[in-house]
Amino acid sequence: MSEDDYTPPSTAPTLSLSPGTGAGIAGLVIGCTLLLSACVLMVFNVILFVQxxxxxxxxxxxxxxxxGTTGGAVxxxxxxxxxxxxxxxTRRSGxxxxxxxxxxxxxxxxxxxxLIAGIDLMMILLK
Structure with a gap:
């Protein structure tokens, strides 16, 4: 084994989140993404309804x-x-x-x- 094969231990800082914080960030990101995608879907619903x-x-x-609607709801x-x-x-950990x-x-x-945007889409598609 030569000196070229040795890799020094990583000194990069690590980040660890508590379970409550990690779940809170995940829920916040998914919820905001659903809200944004519902707004975009409503725009396409209006275009589809008009044209x-x-x-x-x-x-x-x-x-x-x-x-798609079922997947978004799940x-x-x-x-x-x-x-x-x-x-x-977070409540239990203080x-x-x-x-x-x-x-x-x-x-x-x-x-x-x-759900509102998805039901609206299905009503437009089923008319």
Missing amino acids: GMRDVPRDLAQCGGLI LGLISVGISVRGWDA ESSVLGFAAFAASVVGLGAW
């Missing part, structure tokens, strides 16, 4: 809309579960539970907005 289904296969659009439910778990972990509450609020609002 109609020009040369788009209706069956394929309905199947894709159902899969992601929203997972986000609510993660944020509740994070909120509970940390500030502001991040947990914010994650819960963002998850619930994102899930609600996504």
Whole structure:
């Protein structure tokens, strides 16, 4: 073994988050992403409602809309579960539970907005 084969130990700082903080950040990111995607979906819903289904296969659009809407709703439910778990972990550890509450609020609002936009999409596709 030569000196060229030796790699010194890493001195890079490590970052570790408590379970409550990590879950709070994850719930906040997923909830805000759902809220943003619901707003974008509503814009496309309005365009689709005004211009109609020009040369788009209706069956394929309905199947894709159902899969996408269901997937978004499941992601929203997972986000609510993660944020509740994070909120509970911060409460039990004595940390500030502001991040947990914010994650819960963002998850619930994102899930609600996504359900509204998804149901609106399905109503447009089924007309």
